[in-house]
Amino acid sequence: MRARLHLLKKIKTCEFFMPGMVDTRIHASQYSYTGTALDLPLLEWLNTYTFPVEAKYKDLGFANNVYTKVVRRTVKNSPTTACYFATMHTDASLLLGELADKFGQRALVGKVCMDSNSAVPQYKESPSECKEETDPFIKELLKKGDCNGPTDEKLEIFRETGSAISHCPNSNISICSGMLNVRNVLNHKVKLGLGTDVAGGYSPSMLDAMRRTLDTSKTLTIQDPQHKTLSFEEVFRLATLGGSEALSLDDQIGNFVVGKDFDALRVNVCVPDGPIDLFPGEGPKVILEKFLNLGDNRNITEVYVAGRRVVPFPDT
Template sequence: MTISLAIEGSGFTSKTRDEVRYFEHALFVIDEHGVIQSVLEPGDECYQSEKAQAQANGTYQSIADGSYLLPGFIDLHVHAPQWAQDGTGLDEPLEVWLGKYTFPTESKFADESFAHTVYEDLVTRMLSTGTTTASYYATVHRNGSLVLAQGAERLGQRALVGKVVMDDPEANPEYYRDASAQAAIEETERFINEVAKLNEHSVQGVYPVITPRFIPSCTDEALRGLGELAERYKTYAYIQTHCSESDWEHGYAYERYGRSDTHMLREFGLFTDRSILAHSVYPSEEDMRVFAETGAIAVHCPLSNAFFAGAVAPIRRYLAAGMHVALGSDISGGYNPDLYGAIRQAMISSRMLETGVNRDLAAQERGVEGSALTLSNAFYLATAGGGESLGLPIGRLEAGYAWDAQVVDTRHPGARLPIFEPNEPASDIFQKIMNLAVPENVRTVWVQGRKVVNKENGAR
């Protein structure tokens, strides 16, 4: 084993879903594969010798006082082409927003040069705010989708990338859809193999994702064929789609099949332990059991849900039911590419669910008791929860995990956090970082041991 990095610093990582662990001047020993081999505390017997050896061979780095290490964030729902329309159209209903803004924007990604410009900017932006892993929807264009996978691989972000399938001529505009179900299936399979080949040379990992946009945009033939691909490539391809996002989408499945979209996705072979189900706001008790039994991931997108879902997903209830839950920004239904924003909105939305919003009801009738998330819960969803859901060793700063980490400088000029006491409790510092940090505070980011963001004064 070759040691490539030894980083000394203080910071935070999830210990459990409810508890965050603070470490002070821990020494992280990272091998040539970007994996944490050991985490040494100052009182450990070999701490000083390992530190001295790293200093001697030039692999030692120390995080500056006032700066803190956090795991890289994991964003499991991003519409990458929608970065080009981000911040627009959020006052429209979902079905109107898609036709008026989204499909016209996504159709432009037939132009690979345009795709390169937008995707490069988005991946760079997300890395700069601490998102080290992202699950991306691209567009129906296979070549443009490959541009996204190649860009993420080159820039150093761990990425799950899907060529979108939307083949139903009755549901999708003529200018933006797959030519047929068969063409969609064939292009998806070709894309899977192209990304798998790209991944052979990737340090951090770039994974193909089978991506039916959602049931309303796909024919049964396409859904069935994609399910067959999911079985054929189950060792390395993931699956992603939207599930019960809004009253409209949730009701659509019942109108078409007489069953929920959870049930139908499972029937088509698209609901497995590698399925990433965005939103999942309205699953029934039976649907929740399907999530728990299969190990499928419910991706909570609290900001976009505030615009389009019509309800708040009961995340604590999902976790109590044994469901995997992760966090997503849902660009551009959620306009903020910074996952700190999703962490905060998850807290806000859950608090509103608990207390209720209709002031004309009595307080005891207004909300849903036991719904509120803590900052520790939301931080877990954005880090360890995402890694566990994907079955990847990411999301924690512990031995055996990838060195995916961000440095947050609480003293950065112009973005200083209100930390004034020399012995301020670590729990208070954590809360201030989670609630107040802005992109300027994130100074350094590593993915799989590779430094991919290096702003001035982030580390020394």
Template sequence: MTEFAHVFHGTAFTSRSPKEVEVLKDHLFCVNEDGMIEKVIGPEHREYQELLDTYQHTSSYQKLADGQYFLPGFIDLHVHAPQWAQAGTALDIPLYDWLNTYTFPIEAKFEDIGFAKKVYNDVVETLLANGTTTALYFATVHKEASLQLAKLCAEKGQRGLVGKVVMDNPDQTEAFYRDHDTKTALAETEEFILAVRELAKTTKQGVYPVVTPRFIPSCTNEALQGLGELAAKYDTHIQSHCSESDWEHGYVKERFGKHDAFALSDFGLLSEKSVMAHCNFLSDEDADLFAEKGTAVCHCPISNAYFANSVIPIARLQSRGVEIGLGSDISGGFSPSLFDNVKQAVVSSRMLEDGVDSKLPAIERGVPESRITVDEAFYFATAGGGESLSLPIGRLAENYVWDAQMIDTTVETSKLPLYDPEEKLHDIFQKIVYLARPENIREVWVQGERVLDRGTGSSSHKKNIEKE
């Protein structure tokens, strides 16, 4: 029999499809030294008892206690890491004013490596504590500080995809916070790509460089073209903002005479490894282009409620074959928890379908077929995120990475209302998604390594790697 590094025993919830969560009751999850799930074995399988007999008295075996469940680790596709320093601030002013009055001055401070390390250390730890095992990060224009973020992800065990931001357009960016010039921006981006790729050689869970034009308004044509060429040269991930608000969407139409999607495509910035945040104003033609290119939309439901000037028709985009993931958009979104963003994604979709103007007749009030279910929103936060990044993450299934969060519904300070021993497991799943708080997340695993342990009460012979 194959020797496994870990055998986890318990009930898990994972996405079977974009619309359906699968309940794996009392299963064994067999994880190899590389952190990959080699086997998922149910009680009815002929190997089940043999595996139990082999492992249950070894240090490799961990069985969940009553009231504990596994979920896949969350995948946050849009985090402005430096903005953790301003989270919860000034969310009541327009996007353009918010950026120039608060965000850009904060980000400019990251030229100070000591300040950058302090904030980045906190944001990585905070996301891990909220069950986020993979994060797609915007850093700042500062190459060394951006590299520091990648190093912290590597050290703390989070799978980090990090972008040194490019902002070289003097017409839309202030002198105190932009790249020195286009040539410098492109040269430092290439140096950053090479440095992160070198770091990745010694990082089990992976860290990845990401080509990151902040958004079209902040970049010159030359920078956008050069970044597209660098992404192609090094086969990197790409991230940016796309058709987020009335102001940004209108700016691009005026500058190029086309929507963001087609402008970005012209510069080589839409690919299977591209993730575009927000995308509230995508037309059907834009969505079809995304589907054709394999480019994903990162839905940021909390942030959109403050800055996007609309509710994104996420169900329509999904129906047209666009890959969808979920993002917190710290700090346009105030919460570092994808649990909160899953809930808001469902709420926003319901409001879009039902409408918000009570003066209108019900038949005219909303947009039909706009709602999504909690199963779908959970998919966006897990499997959809993995597909968006073209990585084998986001599912508790064979040939996927063991990225997992262990949820304890019995924690004294945040017990979930579970009283019926015959309650359906899918109903328990829904209660977890809607009611769980960070203290319910007792363990977090990334690539088969435990990176958070709050003390679980589970049956395990494995020593704690890290105590919070």
């Protein structure tokens, strides 16, 4: 605590601490082709790009190279979790389960449902037709899922079962799978966090996830003027506390409540040659909004995970 107070005293008016952002969905094994290969529907995309690349991970040199880079790229934005596609039952997915058992909830393994209707052609019923309360496959997927266009009935099932949704707007747009009505999800009191969904999404940045969540919400308002657009404050909550709630980690991280782990970003909006300009009279709310809309990794000067500074990275 004394060290933390010392840091706070040193902070200038254009610097602040904020809770660490929580990426609720990222596929580390897909990172090598992030930003490319977004020309196909989901299942064709998996067969053409994902599965052949995943086969390369038997080469430990290749695996070490990719995972070193993905960790360095993502840790500056948030602690992240491991996820795998629901229809895959490979040695890799089994290994993730072993890691989750070994390291506890900080190494969660997620399941994916209803990315798009084409994702489950091997089942007799599409996600829009199946009966979640009786279908054991879908009932299992509801434990953690990502879905587009859930009906009010399905959202009630999500709420009743304590299930969570990972909203990944970049990948939803990139692979043309739809636009989630986050407002409707929140109205049903379903837990929801944001994710990058690399490499279906082409950006590993949670700042990008927040911006595209706002863009999606505004697009829905264009389509339906009765739709209430999300505010940047609501999206900020989804990227922090919302993500921790979706992963059942809200008793440990997500905000600065006393007793939780100190997961935090130190943000400097006045970093030299940075992307943000400040002007007289701008208060904390305006400064935060400017960072969320204009900022990038140059503005994130330090990252703390459970009280330990992990950025800047050590030289070794």
